[in-house]
Amino acid sequence: MESRWQVPITDRDIGGLAAEIDNNGYAVIKNYISTGELSELQEFVRKAAAGARGQYIGFEKNSEALTGTLLAELPKWPPFVEMCHSLADRSLGYDGPPFDIYQMVRVVTGDTGQRVSGVFHYDSYVLTALLPITIPNDGSGKLLLMKPTRRIRSSYLTNLLDKAVVGSKFMQKQLHKLAKRQSQRIDRLSLQPGNLYFFWGYRSIHTNEMVDQSSLRATALFHYGDPHTGNKLRDRIRAFRGLKHY
Numbered sequence: 001m002e003s004r005w006q007v008p009i010t011d012r013d014i015g016g017l018a019a020e021i022d023n024n025g026y027a028v029i030k031n032y033i034s035t036g037e038l039s040e041l042q043e044f045v046r047k048a049a050a051g052a053r054g055q056y057i058g059f060e061k062n063s064e065a066l067t068g069t070l071l072a073e074l075p076k077w078p079p080f081v082e083m084c085h086s087l088a089d090r091s092l093g094y095d096g097p098p099f100d101i102y103q104m105v106r107v108v109t110g111d112t113g114q115r116v117s118g119v120f121h122y123d124s125y126v127l128t129a130l131l132p133i134t135i136p137n138d139g140s141g142k143l144l145l146m147k148p149t150r151r152i153r154s155s156y157l158t159n160l161l162d163k164a165v166v167g168s169k170f171m172q173k174q175l176h177k178l179a180k181r182q183s184q185r186i187d188r189l190s191l192q193p194g195n196l197y198f199f200w201g202y203r204s205i206h207t208n209e210m211v212d213q214s215s216l217r218a219t220a221l222f223h224y225g226d227p228h229t230g231n232k233l234r235d236r237i238r239a240f241r242g243l244k245h246y
């Protein structure tokens with residue numbers, strides 16, 4: 001299928017992708033963007049990394065730097081948004097309200113990049129769609145991903161406890177041990193730039209493998225679906241910590 005941009009629009013397509021994520025932990029649409037578009041994005045992140053002298057950079061949605069790139073267009077493109085919404089609903093188990101896609105473009109390299117990689121976690125949002133742009137040739141920078149390990153929590157507090165447990169030193173150590181001995185419980189995905197990957201970020205423990213200091217890893221992340229919309233405790237925590245997303 002030629003790109004611009006391939007979208008599974010039928011319920012059957014969405015059902016197939018959701019079943020794949022349930023069973024395998026992830027699903028992928030190969031060559032989601034064209035090779036020409038991919039080259040443009042690779043040039044964009046290469047320049048961004050050079051401008052940042054090799055340190056970590058993150059671009060949020062509506063960031064001026066993304067203007068004119070497909071990264072600005074994609075999260076606002078109705079068929080893409082609908083696809084994310086339909087998929088997120090399959091994981092939620094009900095029709096969730098429309099959600100403003102939370103986007104982050106991460107360009108990781110150098111010392112700072114090493115510090116922001118490697119922490120296993122659950123995302124705050126139901127669906128994670130991941131578009132790899134540049135992945136190191138040396139095989140580093142894999143996505144480490146477990147099959148879904150929890151349900152959607154009806155209580156925000158339980159969600160926080162899950163996150164605290166995974167974030168604890170003990171659990172991080174155990175998870176890194178599993179990853180190191182290449183346990184089958186953790187998939188180590190070699191991401192192909194230009195493919196679009198989906199997983200249940202809220203339900204599956206995951207992280208990025210560290211990249212070598214001299215390597216560049218750039219990915220665009222699109223998050224959809226908030227199981228805790230309007231939760232007062234979370235709003236207070238966000239306000240206290242000055243965060244928009246947690």
Ligand SMILES: [Fe+2]
Nearest residue numbers: 122123201206
């Ligand atoms: Fe994540």
